[in-house]
Amino acid sequence: MIQPAKEITKRKVEFWFDFGSNYSYLSAMRIDDLASKSGIEVAWRPFLLGPIFQSFGWNSSPFVLQKQKGAYTWKDMERQARKFDVAWTQPTTFPRKAILPLRVAALGMEKPWIGHFVRATMVRNFADDKDIESEDAVREVLAAIDVAADEVIAQAQSDENKARLRQATETAAARGIFGAPMFFVGDEMFWGNDRLEDAIDYASSLA
Amino acid sequence: MIQPAKEITKRKVEFWFDFGSNYSYLSAMRIDDLASKSGIEVAWRPFLLGPIFQSFGWNSSPFVLQKQKGAYTWKDMERQARKFDVAWTQPTTFPRKAILPLRVAALGMEKPWIGHFVRATMVRNFADDKDIESEDAVREVLAAIDVAADEVIAQAQSDENKARLRQATETAAARGIFGAPMFFVGDEMFWGNDRLEDAIDYASSLA
Numbered sequence: 457m458i459q460p461a462k463e464i465t466k467r468k469v470e471f472w473f474d475f476g477s478n479y480s481y482l483s484a485m486r487i488d489d490l491a492s493k494s495g496i497e498v499a500w501r502p503f504l505l506g507p508i509f510q511s512f513g514w515n516s517s518p519f520v521l522q523k524q525k526g527a528y529t530w531k532d533m534e535r536q537a538r539k540f541d542v543a544w545t546q547p548t549t550f551p552r553k554a555i556l557p558l559r560v561a562a563l564g565m566e567k568p569w570i571g572h573f574v575r576a577t578m579v580r581n582f583a584d585d586k587d588i589e590s591e592d593a594v595r596e597v598l599a600a601i602d603v604a605a606d607e608v609i610a611q612a613q614s615d616e617n618k619a620r621l622r623q624a625t626e627t628a629a630a631r632g633i634f635g636a637p638m639f640f641v642g643d644e645m646f647w648g649n650d651r652l653e654d655a656i657d658y659a660s661s662l663a
Numbered sequence: 664m665i666q667p668a669k670e671i672t673k674r675k676v677e678f679w680f681d682f683g684s685n686y687s688y689l690s691a692m693r694i695d696d697l698a699s700k701s702g703i704e705v706a707w708r709p710f711l712l713g714p715i716f717q718s719f720g721w722n723s724s725p726f727v728l729q730k731q732k733g734a735y736t737w738k739d740m741e742r743q744a745r746k747f748d749v750a751w752t753q754p755t756t757f758p759r760k761a762i763l764p765l766r767v768a769a770l771g772m773e774k775p776w777i778g779h780f781v782r783a784t785m786v787r788n789f790a791d792d793k794d795i796e797s798e799d800a801v802r803e804v805l806a807a808i809d810v811a812a813d814e815v816i817a818q819a820q821s822d823e824n825k826a827r828l829r830q831a832t833e834t835a836a837a838r839g840i841f842g843a844p845m846f847f848v849g850d851e852m853f854w855g856n857d858r859l860e861d862a863i864d865y866a867s868s869l870a
Binding site for chain 1: 719729731732734735738739742746839840841842852853854855857858861
């Protein structure tokens with residue numbers, strides 16, 4: 457009897473994120489557990505949120521540009537982090553630039569260490585309130601998860617890989633992504649950490 | 664033995680809404696049931712969202728001004744309405760102006776018919792896709808819930824009551840309200856239909 461290949465039938469949720477996005481942090485810390493409980497595969501999709509915001513004429517996050525929404529966001533994050541039992545410190549720099557770690561994530565998105573790398577970088581930003589962009593910072597994160605830092609950083613900075621992250625960002629824009637986190641199940645789009653459960657439930661409902 | 668007055672000890676959630684706001688619609692249809700299950704009182708707080716958006720330099724809803732977010736919103740509303748078992752039709756006019764019904768709501772916010780009036784007006788906008796702003800529309804809604812329409816509409820249009828809605832809108836701005844629905848439990852602010860349960864849980868947790 458021939459079993460259908462697991463890779464073909466397995467249902468998948470795409471998780472589009474930027475390391476600077478605080479609500480992406482909450483999802484990054486939750487998605488692997490939630491998805492695995494439902495037998496759903498996670499596809500990690502790093503992209504640059506900055507160029508998307510710039511295409512709307514914004515030179516920063518709406519949480520910076522809109523004072524009232526920003527004030528609310530930090531209060532909301534405190535409550536949401538407590539609700540989901542995730543460590544939280546309001547970052548002293550927001551949004552933190554993350555080009556190098558996003559390049560590393562773009563390079564490693566199919567690697568077994570991708571979830572560890574994303575979570576460790578997110579924790580560094582949103583729980584430890586530390587720089588995540590410098591080569592030293594990325595090296596420290598990679599070393600902590602036992603990934604060969606020199607090799608990965610060199611590959612991440614290759615022209616080919618730089619193009620990979622740019623391409624991902626163009627794909628994000630083309631698919632109508634206007635914020636992060638964004639989830640896709642097929643073409644069905646779900647915005648925000650508040651919709652993570654809905655996205656997984658939808659993936660689970662597919663035959 | 665003297666019982667403490669129920670009015671004093673009862674915990675309360677303020678529900679700030681505009682009839683033009685689609686996510687306020689979802690909350691309007693859910694809040695009475697959710698709150699009463701937890702023994703929480705609902706304080707209905709109509710206000711004009713337009714002047715708040717104008718203070719940010721926006722001449723309409725972000726769902727109109729941001730094409731991608733708007734496209735997503737209608738898809739999300741369809742899913743959310745199904746999830747909460749609420750009727751839904753994407754309105755052909757959005758956001759619908761609602762000054763007269765908001766004045767009626769400001770007049771009646773402590774009246775026993777306020778919940779009925781809010782729900783009936785919301786359903787007219789977001790399920791029946793009908794005008795809610797004209798005197799005829801408001802009269803029809805009031806008649807359907809057995810409220811003396813002529814009298815209420817005349818009082819709603821008095822200078823005193825017009826000032827009441829203006830004052831509510833100024834209070835909304837002063838309290839940092841930047842969108843709708845917005846919930847308050849004391850000074851604790853919760854934004855969006857996605858936080859309705861959190862707001863009620865928080866009210867329930869208070870001694």
